[in-house]
Structures are given as structure tokens and as C-alpha cells.
């Protein structure tokens with residue numbers, strides 16, 4: 141969407157919605173209250189209507205009727221079958237993706253596997269914008285392996301982006317693994333994945349990308365970019381449901397080289413041989429651990445199909461349109477009220493959410509949720525994070541969000557709320 145001119149009146153948003161080629165997908169989601177503006181699809185996507193039907197079928201017919209036979213009619217191979225569908229969204233080969241466990245657990249499996257595959261190297265490169273679980277998992281792997289690994293974090297001057305050259309420079313012949321998120325969770329900063337991956341490969345390091353905030357919103361080309369390893373959530377822009385199992389990707393040629401540190405029976409070469417000794421599967425299923433949570437797993441499938449139907453190019457195009465529009469409105473309506481942009485201005489460097497920063501960001505977020513029917517989320521220290529989900533977010537909702545933020549601040553409605561953080565922000 142190459143708009144150079146965004147207009148700040150509400151009618152402009154309606155004209156954009158009328159011309160939106162993804163408009164019909166909004167009806168595919170459960171939307172009970174049209175006044176409630178949901179801007180947190182980057183944390184938990186909305187419920188697709190067809191997911192309810194699938195869950196009903198799985199519970200009623202399969203669990204209720206088929207009982208244990210369900211494993212033979214669609215449950216057992218679901219990690220690979222649904223993984224192959226996610227692979228289409230990732231630009232990967234079908235057998236390079238499985239669905240299993242949580243993103244955190246998949247990170248653990250891949251971090252340990254990667255460090256063991258580079259036994260003479262001690263450095264792990266990441267950045268201080270990375271999601272905490274990614275850093276904790278690396279720290280835990282370092283502690284577990286007890287091999288003197290060092291985690292080097294590239295810093296960020298503005299909390300929005302890192303200097304990409306600094307990341308490239310941090311990678312050298314001592315680097316075992318580069319582990320980064322694309323985009324980053326607070327600012328939605330997008331890396332140049334091919335450039336970093338290429339630099340890592342030129343030194344012999346492996347690269348592990350966390351695509352949690354990209355999958356289903358930002359175009360990814362894992363094969364073309366020669367990505368080694370990747371993980372990501374399915375409950376954000378893929379709309380898989382709360383806590384739905386994550387995806388795990390390993391490039392084909394690394395399947396036999398890398399070993400999961402969790403030697404569960406689902407990763408065994410022949411689980412139903414019930415051998416006494418572990419022998420990993422030859423393919424990616426070696427990264428499965430144990431029985432998957434079938435209800436959550438099967439609920440992902442109809443949601444992913446919606447993304448495939450819409451097509452990731454069209455989704456990305458609308459995402460760029462929505463975030464650009466949001467920034468244009470924020471420049472006009474929110475900057476005079478003390479807001480600063482907490483995300484990259486360049487759409488090529490920005491994912492599908494926009495953070496607007498304000499000293500009273502936390503209390504403003506509380507007021508939005510409690511009395512303005514807008515649900516964004518808050519990320520320390522001052523980011524109001526506004527996620528746009530192209531399958532169901534409209535331009536009118538973007539306009540309303542900015543307008544309601546403006547009204548909260550102009551009337552100082554946030555003053556009624558405590559700055560003491562609630563458990564979940």
C-alpha cells in the first residue's frame with residue numbers, strides 16, 4: 141500500500157475499508173461487540189468461527205465416538221500435517237515444519253541441539269530487544285551444558301531497533317548460534333534476515349529465528365533465505381487459540397545432524413516398537429517429544445487455512461497499510477499530546493504492530509480497556525502496543541483507536557487509574 145497521503149477524517153477510513161480486498165475475512169471471525177476494538181491480535185488472535193465447528197467435531201465425534209481410534213484418523217499425524225500447512229506460510233518445504241509443544245520448549249530443543257552441533261564455539265549472539273523467554277532459554281541452556289558459553293547481547297540505543305551492522309560485527313568465528321526475533325516484540329522491528337543469516341553462515345554459525353510476531357502477518361521465505369532453525373507461536377496472527385502449540389522448523393539438511401535434548405517416544409524412530417533404547421527418527425519428527433494436546437493442536441488447522449486462503453502477500457500489504465495509517469494518524473493527533481513513536485517508521489522494517497510511547501502509557505492503557513472499549517496491551521516502560529491483524533482489523537478501527545486514545549489523554553481520564561502494574565499487562 142503505497143499511500144503517500146493519508147487523511148485524518150473518519151470517512152477516509154471508511155473509504156479504505158470499502159476498497160479492502162480482504163474485507164470478507166472479517167466475517168470469518170467471532171465478533172460479538174462491534175464497538176469493542178480489539179488491537180491485541182498480535183498476542184492472541186480472535187476466534188475463527190470455523191474453529192468452533194472443528195472443536196465440536198473433535199470432541200463430539202472423535203473423542204466422544206471414535207475414542208482411541210481417533211489417533212489413527214487424523215490425530216497422530218497432525219503435527220506433520222498441520223506443520224506442512226504452516227510451512228506454506230513460512231516459505232519452507234512441507235517436511236521442514238512440525239507443530240509441537242510451546243515456543244519456549246521448542247527454543248530449548250533447538251538451542252541445545254545447535255550448541256551441541258558447534259562444540260568448539262562458545263559465543264551466542266542475541267540482542268536486548270529479544271523476548272525474555274528467548275533469552276532465559278539460552279541462559280538455561282548455557283547453565284545446563286556448563287560448557288563456558290557466553291551470551292552476547294547487542295544493545296539498542298532507542299529501544300526500537302538495533303544497529304544491524306553491530307549485529308553483523310558481533311558474529312565471528314567463535315559464534316555457535318545467532319538467536320533473534322523477527323520482528324521484535326515491543327517495537328515490531330524487522331531484521332534483514334537474509335543478511336544476518338548469510339553473515340552467520342560465512343563464519344560457520346547457526347541461526348535460530350523466532351518468528352512469533354511474523355507468522356501470518358509478515359512475508360517469510362525461509363528456504364530462499366537459507367534459514368537454519370526457527371520457531372514461533374500459532375496463537376498470535378495465526379489465530380490458533382490460547383496456548384496453542386507452536387511450530388518448529390529445521391532446514392532439511394540439518395535433520396540428521398541435530399538432536400533434540402528431549403528424548404521422548406514421539407521422537408523415536410519407531411515409537412510403537414517400544415524399544416528399551418532411544419533411537420531418533422531420521423526426519424524432523426525427532427523433535428517431537430510426547431503426545432500432543434490434540435484439542436489445541438487440531439484447533440489450529442482451520443485458522444491456518446484462513447491465512448492460506450487470504451494469501452500472505454495480500455495480508456502483508458494490508459498490514460503495511462494499517463500500520464502506516466496508524467502512524468500517520470498518531471503523528472497528527474497524538475504527537476501534540478506527548479506521544480512518541482515506538483516502532484520503525486520505515487514499513488519495510490516494521491511488523492504488524494505499532495507502539496506509541498507516552499509517560500502515562502500504562503494508565504492510558506488501563507483507561508482504554510476499562511472505559512473506552514479498546515484492547516491494546518502495554519509493554520514496559522511506556523509502550524502502548526497496538527496490533528493490527530489484517531484478516532479482521534479495519535481502517536475504521538484504527539481511526540477509532542487513535543481517536544479514543546486522544547480523548548483519554550485530552551480529558552485526562554487515565555488519572556483515575558493506578559500506575560501499579562497488574563499481573564498481566
Ligand SMILES: Cc1ncc(COP(=O)(O)O)c(C=O)c1O
Nearest residue numbers: 242243244271273321325350352
Ligand atoms: C517473540 C516471542 N517468543 C516467544 C513467546 C512465548 O511463547 P510461549 O509462551 O508460547 O512459549 C512470545 C510470547 O508472546 C513471543 O512474543
